[in-house]
Amino acid sequence: MTTTTERERTLVNYSVSDGVAIIELTNPPANTYSYEMMRQLDEAILQARFDESVHVLVLRGAGERFFCAGADISMLNSVSPTYKYYFCLHANETLLRLEQTPKLVIAALNGHTVGGGLEIALACDIRIARRNAGKIGLPEVSLGVLPGTGGTQRLARALPKNKAIELMTEGKLISFEEAQELGLVNYIYESENYWEQVIAYAKRFCPPNSASRTVGRIKRAVQSGAEVALAEGLALERELQQLCFQSEDAKEGLAAYIEKRQEKHFTGR
Missing domain, CATH: 1.10.12 (Lyase 2-enoyl-coa Hydratase; Chain  A, domain 2)
Structure with a gap:
């Protein structure tokens, strides 16, 4: 359940630079998300939608170790099943809003991208990973639950169904290189100047370079x-x-x- 302290925290940083909206998930050490973070992410998505100076959105995780490790497990362990249901419902609605926003969305996978973190990335249009920066996968089965923020649906649309079932039922975590071979990752950039390369790629889709x-x-x-x-x-x-x-x-x-x-x-x- 959201606490007063959490409501006061900034869990999503939002800024705009040269036509690119930068949305940063920030909840160290693993950038796990709560209902409040999803509320702030939802607000950032809407802000970028309505801002006519924004042409591309880039999502990243704070720090270098994690893009996002998914939902805050300690929070899930402490709330009622009804709260969990509405938490998942709102997260689904937020990612649908991201997916349906008619502006290109790039996920900068700067670190481990697991569980709900991959589910967020799957709702983005282009995924760019940092070489040797982490693993990617949907290991929720090890907790006795399924990937409930769109993972079962989006992964099965991104991969052959049998491969999607394999990855989710075995709870496999794979390298970014393996993910690129499967088509889950579009590009892998070297660690040196990684963020600068991501922004340069995003600006390719901004005027005057692109319609x-x-x-x-x-x-x-x-x-x-x-x-x-x-x-x-x-x-x-x-x-x-x-x-x-x-x-x-x-x-x-x-x-x-x-x-x-x-x-x-x-x-x-």
């Missing part, structure tokens, strides 16, 4: 379209394409192609 709203609409088409029948997915794609056609960035991109210009100046509008 950021189009990037967000591609994400929306994939995330929402994957959950409906093909005909409905195609209808969503057409509507989003029409919004792109009406944008200043589409005019700029098409004109640059016709004029054989390599340089494009996108505005995110």
Whole structure:
């Protein structure tokens, strides 16, 4: 249960730099989350959504050892089953909001990414790990519970079902390199200048380098379209394409192609 002291703590740091919203989970030593942290994460996601100067979101964990080790087990052990249910429900709603936000979301896996930490990362669009920085997996079965913040659903959508079941029922923790081979991790960056490399990658999707709203609409088409029948997915794609056609960035991109210009100046509008 959330205490007065916890309500007063900052558990999620939020800042914006050059079009990138940086959301940092901060609860040492393992950046475990409580209901209050999820409330603050939810607020940060909404703040980034409504901020027109934000084009990309980057999530990371404070420190170098953990991205996030999941839910605070001591908290879960002390609260009622009803509280646990609503805690999981709100966490699910928060990660759905993150997943459905029409802006690219990058998870910077700077350390161990296990349990609910991986469930948060699975709700992001791109996952970039730091080499030799930790393990990744959903070991909840060892506690007698299942991955209850979207893990059973998102992992089974990210991997073949048999592989997802294997990882969850065996509670396997694997290296970032193994995760990349499975497709769970997009990139692995060297530890030296890791964060600078992540931010440089994120800025590739910000104006003037990229048509950021189009990037967000591609994400929306994939995330929402994957959950409906093909005909409905195609209808969503057409509507989003029409919004792109009406944008200043589409005019700029098409004109640059016709004029054989390599340089494009996108505005995110």
